[in-house]
C-alpha cells in the first residue's frame with residue numbers, strides 16, 4: 001500500500017493521465033483522484049485538465065475551502081520527487097517537425113545550386 005513516504009517522479013506521475021487512472025500533484029504531494037472525479041463539486045473537466053500534472057496553482061487560485069483542503073488527505077498516495085510534472089513534460093521531448101524543418105532546409109539548398117548555376121551561365125553568355 002502506498003503511503004505519504006512513497007515518492008514519485010514526474011515521469012511516473014504523468015502516466016496517470018486518463019479518466020480511469022488520474023493522479024495530480026498539489027503542493028508537492030501526489031493524489032490519486034480517480035474515484036473523486038465524479039464527486040468533485042467543481043466538475044470533472046477541471047480535474048481532467050490537470051491529470052498527471054501539477055495542479056497546485058489551479059487548486060489554490062480557486063480558493064478551495066478548508067473542507068476541500070481536508071479532503072485531499074483521503075486521496076494522498078505519496079510525495080513528489082524532483083521537479084513537478086507539467087503539461088510540457090507529458091509531450092515528447094524531441095521537437096516536433098524537426099525532420100520537416102531539415103527537409104525544408106535541404107530543399108532550399110537544392111534550389112539555390114541550380115539557380116546560382118543559371119545566373120553564372122547567363123552572365124557568361126552576356127559578357128563572354
Ligand code: HEM
Nearest residue numbers: 033041042046047050055058059062064065067068071072
Ligand atoms: C483532489 C483535489 C481537489 C479536491 C479535493 C477538490 C475539492 C473541491 C471542493 C470540496 C469544492 C467545493 C467548494 C469548496 O469547498 O471549496 C470544489 C470546488 C471547485 N473546485 Fe475543486 N477540488 C480539487 C481539485 C481541483 C482542481 C485541480 C481544480 C482546478 C481548477 C478545481 C476547481 C474547482 C472549481 C472550479 C470549483 C467550483 C468552485 C465554485 O463553484 O465556487 N478543483 N473542489
